[in-house]
Amino acid sequence: MSRIAQRFADLKKQNRAGFVAFITAGDPNLETSFEILKGLPAAGADVIELGMPFTDPMADGPAIQLGSLRALKAGHTMAKTLDLVRRFRANDRTTPIVLMGYYNPIYSYGGEKFCKDAHEAGVDGLIVVDLPPEEDHELRPYTKAAGLDIIRLSTPTTDAKRLPAVLDGASGFLYYVSITGVTGTKDIDPISVAKALKPLKAATHLPIAVGFGIKSESDAKAVAQTADAAVVGSALVAEISRFVGPDGKLSPGAPEAVLSLVRRLAASAHGARI
Amino acid sequence: MSQMKPNSYKTGPDAQGHFGLYGGRYVAETLMPLILDLERAYNAAKADPSFQAELDDFLEHYVGRPSPLYFAERLTENFGGPKIYFKRDELNHTGAHKINNCMGQILLARRMGKTRIIAETGAGQHGVATATVAARFGLPCVIYMGEDDIKRQSPNVFRMRLLGAEVRPVSSGSRTLKDAMNEALRDWVSNVENTFYIIGTVAGPHPYPALVRDFQSVIGKEARAQMLAREGRLPDAAVACIGGGSNAMGLFYPFLDDPDVALYGVEAAGHGIETGQHAASLAGGRPGVLHGNRTYLLQDDDGQIIEAHSISAGLDYPGIGPEHAWLHDMKRVNYVHATDMEALDAFQLCAKQEGIIPALEPAHAVAFTQKLAKQMPKDKIILMNMCGRGDKDIFAVAERLGVKL
Structure with a gap:
């Protein structure tokens, strides 16, 4: 069983929702980013989404755009993202890591080599935001060969007619984008999310994680009532921003602050069904 | 990449929106x-x-089409080679194609x-x-x-x-x-x-x-008919500037299956291709994925997009339309380039010789037309798309020329 499947099976056994934490690799710099990454499981992250920085993150709101640019400015590369995962895996063999980003840096690295290197580093799955089912056939043979899950996105605009195309070839979990918008902008509406999850649950056995609009403990709690996991990204990346001055200088304390926020959000998600 | 010559260059894209390797969703x-x-x-x-x-x-009634096909007689004399015609899309309502x-x-x-x-x-x-x-x-x-x-x-x-x-x-x-x-x-x-x-x-x-491309093809359709009416034949070369490439695609498309019409797309070479400060994605880029399509992109070794540079804001884009990328690989269109300086010179020359102030974008096409004309005999015809007028650029040009307005 894959690390992702195992983790969701364990959560199901405990009858609790999972918490998925997103941070951008290399943000605000390599070592701070590693400090945060290695602390995430103990803070309550059941799954880690690690963002691969890109100059043109067209599906991301201001917080994650800034995080990406900070990482790139600090000299981050795709190879360094894989290094972070490798270092993380030296001490943690069980927490799934999913890389999330855009296709061009993967295409530039070489799809086959990237999937192979990512698997060897300890990556479990990929979310490639701008690679819809219509276009991911060129990557899928490589993810399959490397044993990486392709995590597909379903959105409020994905209708019943289109859903089978989204689910065809999906593995790991299904990521439901809870708003029509970019990351971290609009507010989530738990009632419409619960409504949207019904047909998804009927159509797939994959666990469903919900994200894009979860900002607060109450959001996380509300989503965790119905979803298999709640994803928070922008709020964590914005927390890092608070420690970066206008001159780009980092003041101390960012890892502790981010991890403390993760602890609160994860506790809300974990406790939602009690 | 070795590819068979197609029977027609006008059949793309396929049902999934691909032009060969390029395009997509x-x-x-x-x-x-x-x-x-x-x-x-x-x-x-x-x-x-x-x-x-x-x-x-x-x-017809709002945009002002068809736009004229104009024989640029004085530039023709100045360049000393083939007849130069301008497709006057700068005369459209709002001043460009x-x-x-x-x-x-x-x-x-x-x-x-x-x-x-x-x-x-x-x-x-x-x-x-x-x-x-x-x-x-x-x-x-x-x-x-x-x-x-x-x-x-x-x-x-x-x-x-x-x-x-x-x-x-x-x-x-x-x-x-x-x-x-x-x-x-x-x-x-x-x-x-x-x-x-x-x-x-x-x-x-x-x-x-x-x-x-379909909406812009009115440029090439008109120009093709106007040229046949005017000269009784097709041009030997068609020239257009390229940022994303819409005016060029519009001019070229109706000529793609006319093998005797050489097509030239002029990218912006900024300070020069060798300086790295340019906007020529075909000359200085490689295939990648951005803004919904696969095409040639200016990017670094790690697939991060590099900022383009051109004096012309309209050409200042690190990518190019996917159909151009395909036509480049198929070698149907010749993609060339002109620098900021060459465009500035052509901008002034065109104003003084033809009484037409071109936008900085087609000034790149004028600059290349000048080079091309010097290699072609007098009995040939070059068609160039004057895709925009230069009123919007006078402040930027004045600044570059050190003139205070």
């Missing part, structure tokens, strides 16, 4: 259903004679029942053309424009505001056209119900590259 899932809708609506419009009739009527496409897209938006228009702009010409058609049809309009471009093109910013559009400055990334396009895509994802995104060039997810 690399967008977030939220947008997928929308671009599939757009494709259906566009196919239906194409099959409906009343859509083309309505478009033709607006092109951009409105051909905007008129087509807004009629499509109306057919689809969309009530809000968004667009990105670099030089501001596409923004002005979009704001113009939005005003004409009474639709609210938001134009995304990079902060740096807003500084370079203040007359166009004011024009857009006069036309009732909201110009939203984009401060992310490199603050130019590519970032304006990111921001427009983000707006579209956030306003899926009512919004129509009028993309200004032959790029973006399928069906945009084909749709924009």
